Amino acid sequence: MSPANGPHPALCLLFDCDGTLVDSEILLAEVMGAILPEFSLPFSAQQYMEEFRGVRFHTIVQTLESRFQALGEGEFAKLEAGMRARMEARMRAELVAIPSMPATLDQLSHYPKAVVSNGPERKIRCALESTELGHHFDDKLFSAYTLNVWKPDPELYRKAAAAMGYAPEACVVIDDAAVGVEAGLAAGMHVIHLNHFPNEEVTPEGAIGIHQANELPAAIARLLTDVIAKSRSPSAL
Structure with a gap:
């Protein structure tokens, strides 16, 4: 056979x-490039593509916190929930x-x-x-x-x-x-x-x-x- x-x-x-x-990947890069700065973590879509493709979201946030500043209490949960909701909407519309x-x-x-x-x-x-x-x-x-x-x-x-x-x-x-x-x-x-x-x-x-x-x-x-x-x-x- x-x-x-x-x-x-x-x-x-x-x-x-x-x-x-x-x-x-580009959708996720754009979503992260938009939402992370809203939580005072500088980030761009290009940075995701060049440095963080495939990396766990929590690890990305921890890396940014070490470079800039730590999130406040409860902020990570809000950040992740917002990122997931935006990403799902983009995926269902554009993926x-x-x-x-x-x-x-x-x-x-x-x-x-x-x-x-x-x-x-x-x-x-x-x-x-x-x-x-x-x-x-x-x-x-x-x-x-x-x-x-x-x-x-x-x-x-x-x-x-x-x-x-x-x-x-x-x-x-x-x-x-x-x-x-x-x-x-x-x-x-x-x-x-x-x-x-x-x-x-x-x-x-x-x-x-x-x-x-x-x-x-x-x-x-x-x-x-x-x-x-x-x-x-x-x-x-």
């Missing part, structure tokens, strides 16, 4: 969400899938797959609903907020793999952000870096770099061939 058309029990695909499945990702997921339909994100589950669901990608994942959603562990800690991907019933070495992480690529490599998984900024970012050693979502099927097919070959080698018996 060919890798292009048959079932693929040898590999499980673990997709990041923001910036990998959906084009939400689109990463170019060619819907067709790519169709081509990868025989692989078991899940979404593994540093975002809250509500945000993941909003993203998948807004872009009509949810049916590809059969509600296999793993949120850092639910599991209480955030990338770049590899445990988030490890917990997702265990829940899917796959060993780390049988999983492929697809992630656009440095924190996710780092987490996948540290978890002992195959990693495909969807590098949207090849002139500015370098794919780390050990990861496979691609620039467009439509490159994914071929990259995964090559990994599958390698995994099957290794499993059949005399040393694996």
